Amino acid sequence: MRPFSYSRATDARDALERFQPGTMYLGGGTNLVDLMRLGVARPDSLVDVTRLPYDTVEAAGDGLRIGAAVRNSDLAMHPVVRERYPMLARAVLSGASGQVRNMATVAGNLLQRTRCPYFQDISHPCNKRRPASGCPAIDGDHSGLAVFGHSEHCVATHPSDMAVALAALDARVHVTGPAGDRVVPMPGLHRLPDGEPERDTVLAAGELITAVELPPPPAGASHYRKVRERASFAFALVSVAAVLDVADGVVRDCRLALGGVAHAPWRAELAEAELRGAPATQEDFSRAAEAELSRARPLPRNAYKVPLARNLIVRTLQELVP
Amino acid sequence: MNRVEGRDKVTGRARYAYEYPAEDVAYAYAVQSPIAHGRIRSIDASEALATPGVLAVLSSADPPALGSRDDAELALFQTHEVAYHGQIVAAVVATTSETAREAAQYAVRIEYDAEPHHVRLRTDHCGLYRPDKVNPAFPTDTEQGDVAAGLARAAVTIDATYTTPTEHNNPMEPHASMAVWEENGDLTLFDSIQGASDDRDTIASVLGLPPERVRVISPHVGGGFGSKGTTRPNAILAALAARAVGRPVKIALTRQQMFDVTGYRTPTIQRVRLGADAAGRLTAITHDVVEQSSTIKEFAEQTATPTRVMYAAPARRTTHRLVRLHVPTPAWMRAPGEAPGMWALESAMDELAIAAGIDPIELRVLNEPAVEPESGLPFSSRNLVACLREGARRFGWANRDPEPGIRLEGRWLTGTGVAASTYPARRRPSRASAAVEDGDFVIRIAAADIGTGARTVLTGIAAQTLGSPAERVRVEIGDSALPRASLAGGSMGTASWGSAVVRACEALLKNGAEGTADTTEDVESDSGFARHAFGAQFAEVRVDIDTGEVRVPRLLGVFAAGRVLDEKLGRSQFIGGMTMGLGMALMEETVVDERSGAFLNHDLAQYHIATCADVRDIEAVWIEEEDPHLNPMGAKGIGEIGIVGTAAAIANAVYHATGRRIRDLPITPPKLLG
Ligand SMILES: Cc1cc2nc3c(=O)[nH]c(=O)nc-3n(C[C@H](O)[C@H](O)[C@H](O)COP(=O)(O)OP(=O)(O)OC[C@H]3O[C@@H](n4cnc5c(N)ncnc54)[C@H](O)[C@@H]3O)c2cc1C
Ligand code: SF4
Numbered sequence: 001m002r003p004f005s006y007s008r009a010t011d012a013r014d015a016l017e018r019f020q021p022g023t024m025y026l027g028g029g030t031n032l033v034d035l036m037r038l039g040v041a042r043p044d045s046l047v048d049v050t051r052l053p054y055d056t057v058e059a060a061g062d063g064l065r066i067g068a069a070v071r072n073s074d075l076a077m078h079p080v081v082r083e084r085y086p087m088l089a090r091a092v093l094s095g096a097s098g099q100v101r102n103m104a105t106v107a108g109n110l111l112q113r114t115r116c117p118y119f120q121d122i123s124h125p126c127n128k129r130r131p132a133s134g135c136p137a138i139d140g141d142h143s144g145l146a147v148f149g150h151s152e153h154c155v156a157t158h159p160s161d162m163a164v165a166l167a168a169l170d171a172r173v174h175v176t177g178p179a180g181d182r183v184v185p186m187p188g189l190h191r192l193p194d195g196e197p198e199r200d201t202v203l204a205a206g207e208l209i210t211a212v213e214l215p216p217p218p219a220g221a222s223h224y225r226k227v228r229e230r231a232s233f234a235f236a237l238v239s240v241a242a243v244l245d246v247a248d249g250v251v252r253d254c255r256l257a258l259g260g261v262a263h264a265p266w267r268a269e270l271a272e273a274e275l276r277g278a279p280a281t282q283e284d285f286s287r288a289a290e291a292e293l294s295r296a297r298p299l300p301r302n303a304y305k306v307p308l309a310r311n312l313i314v315r316t317l318q319e320l321v322p
Numbered sequence: 323m324n325r326v327e328g329r330d331k332v333t334g335r336a337r338y339a340y341e342y343p344a345e346d347v348a349y350a351y352a353v354q355s356p357i358a359h360g361r362i363r364s365i366d367a368s369e370a371l372a373t374p375g376v377l378a379v380l381s382s383a384d385p386p387a388l389g390s391r392d393d394a395e396l397a398l399f400q401t402h403e404v405a406y407h408g409q410i411v412a413a414v415v416a417t418t419s420e421t422a423r424e425a426a427q428y429a430v431r432i433e434y435d436a437e438p439h440h441v442r443l444r445t446d447h448c449g450l451y452r453p454d455k456v457n458p459a460f461p462t463d464t465e466q467g468d469v470a471a472g473l474a475r476a477a478v479t480i481d482a483t484y485t486t487p488t489e490h491n492n493p494m495e496p497h498a499s500m501a502v503w504e505e506n507g508d509l510t511l512f513d514s515i516q517g518a519s520d521d522r523d524t525i526a527s528v529l530g531l532p533p534e535r536v537r538v539i540s541p542h543v544g545g546g547f548g549s550k551g552t553t554r555p556n557a558i559l560a561a562l563a564a565r566a567v568g569r570p571v572k573i574a575l576t577r578q579q580m581f582d583v584t585g586y587r588t589p590t591i592q593r594v595r596l597g598a599d600a601a602g603r604l605t606a607i608t609h610d611v612v613e614q615s616s617t618i619k620e621f622a623e624q625t626a627t628p629t630r631v632m633y634a635a636p637a638r639r640t641t642h643r644l645v646r647l648h649v650p651t652p653a654w655m656r657a658p659g660e661a662p663g664m665w666a667l668e669s670a671m672d673e674l675a676i677a678a679g680i681d682p683i684e685l686r687v688l689n690e691p692a693v694e695p696e697s698g699l700p701f702s703s704r705n706l707v708a709c710l711r712e713g714a715r716r717f718g719w720a721n722r723d724p725e726p727g728i729r730l731e732g733r734w735l736t737g738t739g740v741a742a743s744t745y746p747a748r749r750r751p752s753r754a755s756a757a758v759e760d761g762d763f764v765i766r767i768a769a770a771d772i773g774t775g776a777r778t779v780l781t782g783i784a785a786q787t788l789g790s791p792a793e794r795v796r797v798e799i800g801d802s803a804l805p806r807a808s809l810a811g812g813s814m815g816t817a818s819w820g821s822a823v824v825r826a827c828e829a830l831l832k833n834g835a836e837g838t839a840d841t842t843e844d845v846e847s848d849s850g851f852a853r854h855a856f857g858a859q860f861a862e863v864r865v866d867i868d869t870g871e872v873r874v875p876r877l878l879g880v881f882a883a884g885r886v887l888d889e890k891l892g893r894s895q896f897i898g899g900m901t902m903g904l905g906m907a908l909m910e911e912t913v914v915d916e917r918s919g920a921f922l923n924h925d926l927a928q929y930h931i932a933t934c935a936d937v938r939d940i941e942a943v944w945i946e947e948e949d950p951h952l953n954p955m956g957a958k959g960i961g962e963i964g965i966v967g968t969a970a971a972i973a974n975a976v977y978h979a980t981g982r983r984i985r986d987l988p989i990t991p992p993k994l995l996g
Binding site for chain 1: 407578913915923924930936988
């Protein structure tokens with residue numbers, strides 16, 4: 001591990017002031033410290049932001065404001081989250097293990113790096129880790145990687161479960177930075193790789209996430225369903241966050257986001273458009289799923305994700321019909 | 323019995339190799355090859371050596387003197403040749419482990435001349451050859467009767483190819499060592515190893531020392547599953563590094579490094595052909611195996627050997643072919659041979675049962691041999707049928723409808739499957755001593771407790787022989803200075819060590835002061851019988867029809883393994899093996915990157931083993947088996963049989979649930995989708 005300095009910020013201004021080129025913010029460290037050990041992340045200094053006053057979940061109008069330093073476990077166990085946003089609680093609980101969730105923070109979860117195996121091993125080239133070095137996953141093992149929105153430079157997926165639920169809930173990410181405060185919508189925080197796979201998100205250097213704001217919960221029933229070959233402690237092959245509001249057999253509104261399929265949580269807008277106003281039947285769910293998957297571009301070893309995503313969308317929606 | 327060292331372990335007092343304190347200790351970290359085949363052109367360690375805290379860099383630029391280079395995996399830094407991705411090519415020794423790692427990764431500049439590499443096992447590889455023997459000393463091929471005629475006259479035949487992927491042992495404790503050179507030139511090695519005596523001998527030979535100048539200490543070992551069965555490069559590296567810097571040196575391999583240099587289970591491609599007459603009696607069995615080794619060392623897994631033991635058939639053939647690839651050398655992983663071999667044979671038996679319209683249990687009963695099929699030796703005891711019958715009764719097999727793909731519960735298809743298990747019951751020579759000290763009995767033997775409870779079971783064996791309460795017996799193990807013992811492997815530990823402990827205790831009872839034993843002669847006279855444990859495994863599975871996820875709500879194993887010496891320890895071994903078998907069935911697979919030759923998913927976030935959530939209702943029971951031909955305890959080894967057959971039972975249940983026969987492990991959702 002490269003020598004680095006460590007300091008603990010007391011508030012956002014303090015954190016921003018401590019930030020310099022080569023600095024990284026430290027949340028629970030469950031991703032960053034691993035990457036430092038592997039030689040993938042090589043910061044000069046860490047600024048610990050877990051003691052910032054962002055460790056509470058509070059009502060915000062009819063919605064909720066979740067501090068960036070709230071631990072994943074606390075978020076999933078929060079009574080209001082469980083009651084009003086059960087899909088979010090489920091998504092968080094489906095990720096990692098109890099021990100990791102106890103350490104992991106909300107901001108750290110959003111900004112965790114891809115699990116692409118080449119990215120995590122410095123003996124391989126990787127455009128995301130070392131720009132312009134190449135992407136061995138495209139001709140190699142991409143079985144866990146993207147089927148939507150990837151580029152010739154990178155086919156990585158974003159691994160977070162929580163982010164998928166947040167994308168379906170139209171969450172808003174509050175950010176402060178050298179250039180002031182701003183709000184980034186979800187989806188919208190994570191970018192597609194295009195020609196710059198080294199950039200996971202739209203955040204600029206030094207920008208600090210302070211909170212995630214949830215609008216009032218959407219009407220209807222919701223569910224988060226994650227597919228994995230092992231029953232626990234595994235990243236999603238594909239996951240879906242779904243909200244379905246049905247009245248008199250007709251879909252009034254629908255939110256669908258997919259995980260494990262793209263460089264960002266993938267909001268299935270084509271499927272949603274297909275569904276709004278349509279009858280809530282299996283055929284219509286299938287048609288909507290097909291509409292979304294028509295823009296999938298699977299690679300040889302991850303083609304299974306297309307039928308998997310289709311089945312998962314249809315099945316999950318069917319289970320949400322009252 | 324409860325573990326005698328349980329309290330020490332849960333309170334953190336039990337010391338593992340890396341945890342021993344030493345003054346002025348330094349740390350070593352290995353530099354590994356990023357190419358799979360080629361030569362080192364140049365090594366520039368100047369930047370590393372200029373780094374504050376770095377004490378030395380070891381590499382083939384200045385090959386350290388060794389006593390033996392016979393084992394190329396242990397002969398560190400002797401050559402510029404690179405045989406596989408991840409091979410140890412240099413090492414940095416520094417005052418902290420972080421400094422050593424950083425310098426190893428970023429400050430040792432090595433240039434390579436890469437050559438083309440081959441890392442994928444194929445049945446049409448031009449380099450396939452017939453090894454002289456398979457692990458440890460079985461004949462490579464066997465043939466009896468007229469196989470072609472047997473298949474030709476069969477009413478039903480099965481001809482199918484089954485594969486297993488590369489799998490890694492992944493014990494919890496990483497391979498770790500600390501080397502301390504004493505003033506007189508003796509070496510003390512704290513090592514995470516499955517057998518201190520053999521480890522001592524190997525280290526002494528590699529370093530060119532007489533064995534008595536080396537002492538290996540390893541009282542507690544956090545698992546091995548075979549990967550710590552032989553000396554690993556970490557021990558040699560610690561010794562060489564300590565010699566180079568004149569200080570004690572510690573090394574703990576990272577999880578990623580363990581994938582490269584501590585062994586793994588070879589991938590296998592296995593063709594099985596079965597012929598049976600109309601009544602279901604086998605007319606022929608063939609089992610042809612293709613597997614790999616590295617270019618620097620031969621390891622030929624004995625994959626088809628269980629087929630020589632399991633079923634009666636007048637015509638039979640087993641073969642093993644090996645190809646040397648640019649990969650690390652494969653080695654033992656829990657039940658080498660039996661685990662992959664029985665996956666294929668027991669899947670094929672299920673296919674045969676279906677093709678012949680016979681219940682899979684009845685098919686196995688029908689083909690039960692009177693003697694060991696290939697050797698003609700009588701079995702010392704064989705209770706496979708009893709295991710199948712008892713399992714059927716407990717599992718509720720009786721009213722099973724064999725029709726596949728018809729039981730839908732919600733969106734889950736359910737099914738059940740059965741498979742047989744077997745594992746040889748052997749023992750090796752060992753020595754032990756028994757004495758009375760301060761009013762207590764003290765037993766000494768260089769046995770290893772790798773988490774199995776060996777220390778505890780030996781305490782029980784000694785207490786029983788001596789007629790003493792267990793509290794009055796202390797067992798000292800895990801030190802090569804103790805009476806020489808065989809290693810914890812091949813399910814031979816308890817049988818080998820227990821034999822010596824019983825004899826030593828008997829000698830003590832006779833002469834009243836001290837008893838010693840050496841079982842070399844006893845073991846040499848172990849002939850005349852085929853000795854194997856048997857078992858039957860039953861699985862219930864659910865398969866999500868939309869996602870292809872497989873879950874295993876129920877696993878039952880019924881075993882016949884002689885006398886089970888301790889109920890609690892025995893059950894742990896059986897269900898531990900079955901749990902690993904579940905992982906083998908559904909998730910364990912090391913992905914090999916063809917471009918680089920690297921193992922890709924080399925950590926526990928990516929290489930999946932079964933979690934608690936995967937194991938629901940698991941039970942292991944056993945049949946009381948009286949077998950006078952084994953050892954003084956009447957016990958057969960139980961460390962490995964639990965993993966044998968589990969994967970086939972699960973695959974057979976997946977077929978029953980879905981009508982899909984998966985012949986390539988692991989059975990993951992993509993294979994069941996669409
Ligand atoms: C074995 C394992 C399995 C896992 N399985 C899953 C899974 O199934 N599903 C899943 O979703 N996740 C999984 N995870 C990932 C886990 O959720 C993340 O590691 C965790 O959420 C990261 O949070 P952290 O606080 O520890 O982040 P850190 O590791 O501290 O930081 C992560 C990144 O966020 C940045 N950062 C942190 N806080 C801020 C802030 N306030 N503002 C700006 N930048 C910030 C850091 O600089 C760093 O780049 C797994 C992790 C492990 C180790
Ligand atoms: S997919 Fe992206 S992260 Fe993976 S190797 Fe290619 S560039 Fe790197």
